[in-house]
Structures are given as C-alpha cells and as structure tokens.
Amino acid sequence: MKTRINPRILERIRKETEGDKAVGDFLEKLIWVEAERSGQWWWKEPYRKLLKDYAEGGASGAY
C-alpha cells in the first residue's frame, strides 16, 4: 500500500542530487521502502541489493 511521504523530502533530495540522478533515485527508493514498512523488519539485504544495483548504475530500482 502506498503511503504518504512529505513531498518536501522528495523535492529536497532531488535538489541535492541534481548532478547525480542515481543517488537521488536510490535515496527516494529507500524512503518509500521505509515509509511502507513499520516496526522491525529485515532491512539489510534489501538495502545491500539496492545499493549494489544503484551503485553499478544499472538498476531500475524495482524491489
């Protein structure tokens, strides 16, 4: 289920990562992932996978 994210956060991330889309996309992805989860969850593997994908510059970010 999609939940609400303060649009200012997403706007600011975009602004800070103007020259580096991959980092911006990566962060936005993480924000959405966190917003849709609550409480304890096994986050490390998804984070590492996303990092690997985005760092190598090839991922669509689909998770």
Place this chain on the structure above:
Amino acid sequence: MPEAPDRIYIDEDDRKLLEKIDGDPEQLFSHDAGRSRKEQFLCFMAFGFRHGVKRPIEGKKDGLFLVKDLRPEDEALINAVAIYDSGSVDVLANISRVYETAEQYARGGMRLLLDSIESSQTGTFEKKLEKELYEIFSNIVDKQSGGVKLGE
C-alpha cells in the same frame, strides 16, 4: 595618750541609711557594687567635710571596719580633715580625736549623700555628682594663682 581605737564607728541607727545607700540603683556607692565599707566611709567623710556637716554619734556605736585596713593614703586624708578641723597639727597626737572627727563628718556626709541620691531621678545622680565635682574643681583652679597650678 588614750588607747587608739581599733575600728572606725558609725551610729547604730545609721545602718539603715547605709543599707539604703547600698540599694543605690546607679551603684556608685553601693557596697554590692564593690565599694568597701572603708571606701564608703571616706567618701561620706569627704561629703560631710565639703558641706561642713558634722554629726556626733549619739546612739550606740557600731563598728564599720578595722583601723588596720587603713592605708597610708587613707590615713593622710583622715589626718588632713582633723588638722583642718582643729586648726592645728597637734591633733594628730590624739588619734581618738582624729577618728572621731572623721566619724562625725562621715555621719553628716552619709545623710547628705542619701538625700542627694533619693532626690535625683534615675540616671541623673552620676551627672549631678560629676557637675558638682567640676564646680569644685573650677573653684580650685580659679583660686590657684601661685603655687600648684591645676589643670596644667
């Protein structure tokens, strides 16, 4: 020469006066404040001499203190009073008379002093006394033209 008395006397009736003086609230003359009977006596004598009031002992004699307690300076004062009173130094040969003169002046002075204390408001007798002494002193200074100059 008659035998020298061994003590100084007051009139037995004057004991009451002495007790009243002892009750002096300003404690200038009070025996309870530390004045010995001898010191009181000499002061009474001085007062009596100053005002020329002599009263012989009429009633029974009451010993006040022993003569052996008199120091040379005390004897000097008593003798001086006797000399002045008699007009001659020969009075000193009659020690009984010397003491008698002192006792008579003391008797007169005791009454005068008590009257003065009783007639003064509380806290004023000392001032009155001081004033009187200053007056006598001023007269002494004024009279002195040759000889011993006081106040210098």
Place this chain on the structure above:
Amino acid sequence: MRIERLILSNYRQFRELDIHFATKQDHDLHLFVAPTGTAKTNLVNAINWCLYYQEPHLTADSQLLPIINLKAIEEACDDADQEVKVEIWAKAKKDETIAFVRKGIYRVRSKQPVHQKTEFEVRVTDPKGNTKLLIDEDAHSYVERFVPQRIREFFFFDGERLDSYFREATGDKVRSAIFQISQIDLLDTVSEKLDLVLRELLKEAGKESPSIDATRANLEKAENSRKDCLQKIGECEKQIDMASARIKELRERLVGMPDAQTLEKERQDLGAERKRKEEVLKAKEAQKRDLLFEYATIIPLWLAIEKSTQVIAKKRAEGEIPPTVDKSLLEGILNEKVCKICGRSLDSLAVRHVRDVLEQVTLSSEVAQQLLRMEHPLGMFEDKVKDFEKNISRISKDIGDLKADMGRIEESIKKINTALSGHNTEQIREWNEALNQFEGLRADNQTRLGELKEAQRRVDTEIQRHKAELDREFKKVEKVKKLGKEKVFCAKALDIAQKTKEAILQEMKDKIEYETKRLFLELVWKKESFKDVRIDQKYQISLIHWMGWECLGTVSAGERELLALAFTLALHKVSGFDSPIVIDTPVARLAGESRENFGRVLCQVSKDKQCILLFHDDEYSSNIRKYMDSKAASRSLFRLSQDEKEVKMEVLSNA
C-alpha cells in the same frame, strides 16, 4: 483525513451519541455549544480514549466516576456485561474509509463495574468496498499515521490548557513535533541504516586488506568518539538551557526583592559589633563610675589636703620635719631627771638646758612622723586632682564615641529591617542560593561545552584524515574495487540524506516561524505591540515586543493562548497533515476583538481543514457567532437529561 462520524456508546455522560460531520461547500467547521455540567470536554477525552487509550482532560469529578455511563450501570443486571464503545469514522483523501473502534467490556457486580477487557481495531475500507481489519501493532501504526500520539496535543486540545502546554513545551518538544510532522524520522531511519551498511562494507574490505582494516578501525574509533562527544555536548547544552531558564525565572522572581542574604549577613555582623561595643561601653561606664567615686573622695577634701600640704611644707622649711629632736625623749628625761642616753642624773643646769631645748621643739616626733607619712600621699592626691578634667573628659569622650557608634549601628540595623520587612526572607535567601547555584552550573557547563567543542573539532579533523586514508587504501587494493564503488555511493547517499534532513528541518522551522507570526498578528488585537515571533535553533519560541525585547513571559494569558494557537495552526499548515483540529473551550481567555479575530481565522482555516470547536455557552458570544454561525457546517447543543445522568445532543443546524 477528516472525521465523518463519531459514535459514543455508554461513554461517561454520553449514553448514545451519534454525530455526523457533514461538509459545507467552503467550510468544514463544526460547532458544539454546551452549558456547564454537560461535560463537553469528555468529547475530546472520548477521541483520545479511542485512539490512544488515554483520557488526558478528565476533571477531578470525572476521575472519580467510572468510564461507563451511570445509567447503563443502573440498568444492568447483576453479573451482566456492559460495553463502552467509541468509534471514529474518518475519510482519507483517496476515498478510503477508516474506522477506529475501541471497546471496553465491564461486568457489573452490585452496581459496580469491573473491567474485563478492552479491544481496539482499525477497519480500512477501500472505494471498492474491500475491508481490511487491523489489530494490535498494525492498528496502532495506523493511528500514528492519522495523528501521532506524541503530537496529539497539537490536534486535540483544551484551549485553556494550551497556554500551559505551550509554556511547558521546551525546544525539544517543539523540535520533536516538527520532526514527526515533517517525517524527518524517515530520513533519520534511512541515514542510520545507510551508516550501518557503510560500516559493513568497510569491514568486508578490511578482510581483504589489513591496512584498510586498521584504518577502518581507527575511523570507527574516531566516529564513536565523535558520537560520544556530541552526546556530551547535547547534555551540556541541555544543562545550560535548563540553568538559563531557571536563572531567568529566579531573576524575574527576585526583581524588586532586597538582597536578603547579603542584608541578613550585614545585620548579623552589625548585631555582633553592637554587642561588642555594648560590652566595651559597659566597661567604660564602670571605669568612669570608679573614677568619679575616687574623685568624690578627694576633690571635696581639697581644702584639707591643701592646708595639710602647706603645713607640711612650712614645717619642713622650718626644719621641724623631719624631726631632729625626739620631744618625748626630752620630756622623759625631764620627768625622771636622768639622761636616758648616758644614764647620768641631771643637775639643775642640765634640767634648765633640757627645758630650753624642749621649748624650742614645738612638734612631737610622733606628729612629725605622721606629717612625714602624709606628705607623699598628699602629693599624689594633688597630682590626681590636677588630672581630673583630663581623665574625666577622656573617658567621657570614649563613652560618647561608643554611644554614637552604637547609634549608627542601630540606624543601619533599622534600615535593613525596613528593607526586609514584608518579604519572606527565607524564600528570598533560597531563591538567591538557587540563583547562585544555577549561575555556577551554567558557567561550569559553558566552560565544559567549549572544551567539548574543541575536542569535537579535533576528532572531526581526525575523521577526515582517516577517511582520506581509507580512500587512498581502497584505490591501492584491486580486490575491493567494487566494494569501493559501493562505499563511495553509500557515503554520498548518507551525506545527502543528512543534508536533506537539516535543510528540511530548517525550512520547516522557518515556515512555521513565518506562519506563526502571520497567524498571531491576525489573531491578536494589539497588533502594534508586537514586532516579531522567532523560533531559534533550539526551537525555543519567543515573542518580540515592538521595542525589541522578549516579552513572552509578560504578555497576558489570552495573548499566550493566541500565540499557542497560531503556532499549532502553523504546524498544521506546514506539516502537510490534513488531520482535523479539535479545540475544547477555544476562547475562554479571549475577549472583544481577539474573539472576533479568532472566529475569522478559524473560519479561514476551516476552508482547508476540518475544525471541530466545543464552546462553553458563555464563550459562544455574539462576536463568535457573527463570523461562525453562517459558515459552520453544523451547530449542535449539548443538554443534560432531566435525571442528570445523560447528555443528549440537539442539532441546531446542519449543512
């Protein structure tokens, strides 16, 4: 999100209450008016109980009563269960309907309710009609999305108490509110996890290269050290803030108060000095009495002393003193006609001779001796009399000086007594001691803060050094190239996340500050009195007088309430949360123009947000009605039933 329906069943005075919050075209404004005794505040309590299982606004009377309606208890059979239920039906923006339902079961025994259990659930129905039931942790998470518990005071509140909440709201609380409202906690979570990922990457790289591992370990150590430093800095700053607040409070209390501690010490010292002087005076007075007594024995006898002194001087001049011939010896010789020296009998010539000598001697040796003995004491008396005036004057002056000193001391003591009279000196002393204590605490912490910040700067330099070292090491080792790429990427993302957080917090703070000022100046009637509203870096709110000084501590309760309201509305506007605002007793402390302004502003706010206002009938005055009646989507009145065991609602108007 807005509340569409509120259903209360056996909740306190509300036996059965079903409120529909219909919308009006422009304004989502709902007014409830309640006379005294109708427990309107329990409507806010009901909302809180349903969402958070708490009733933060219970009156002293209500606290003594069970939560379950008294009539329900009365009508229940013994050992039967009765239910208390509050349901909040809300509509989310995407046409989802959410029902928050809390139910409490009570068994009634001898007319006493005994709690059995409480259940809470959230039912979410999508536009297609599919319903999801959430319980436990999931249900509570949903509540947090609706109105987070930590900041509920900014959404459902008692207008009269808002001022005190606001005053108690330290910078931390305000910052926390902004944090939650702006979802900065999401960024924080992402940052924390990215940091852990980064550390893991470095550890993995460290396994491939001992030098990387060593540098990583040093970096970790330095970062931990920095964390520790920052924590201590935080604590230090907190202590400084706390001490500053207390110092301010104590100084305000001590304004106009005498410095009791100093004055009392001074009085004590003066008392001791007075005692000392009294003793000296007593001694001097006794000394003077002794002196007077002594002179009282000598001075009146001056004539006698003088006479005797003169006689003695004459006798000395005449050679009679000291005696050269013993008169009594000669008299003895004459009487016995025998010389007492040689023992010879005296003939008539000798007798005549002795008689002649005797006639010349006028003074007996005894008298002469007496006169001689008198000479020295009489001389001493003369000297004493000479010094009479000097001695008496000196001691009289000493006594006079002492009395003057004591007079001055008395005067000073009197002045101190006057200064201290009417004041609770014990209390003032305590305040002064506390003030000194807090000033000391603040100074110590400021010194410590300086040291810690210096330590932080040093450790930051060290961290940069280690990071640069790591970068160099990574480039050297082929095996960790891929990890190196991830490391750089992750570090960048972390950096951006942190920058974003700071930027948003600052932006939010600035916007809230701006909106608070704008709304406050709209609400308050003495607009010219105030120049600015500021929220500082520590999130402390201050109100600036037109003359430039901070005046939050001196404005009226009504003005503080307006500032609190302005801040709350600003939070709502800036946060992006579209949850409703419920205010109980909104204008009790406001009057005249301020009430009108309130009415106007709330009408404006209700264009974008659901506003539910619970007025006491005294509050619902003409200046409120002027703005609100025509714009309100619904107006209702609470009434107490005849038996006073139930509150019923009468709808006055509905859209």
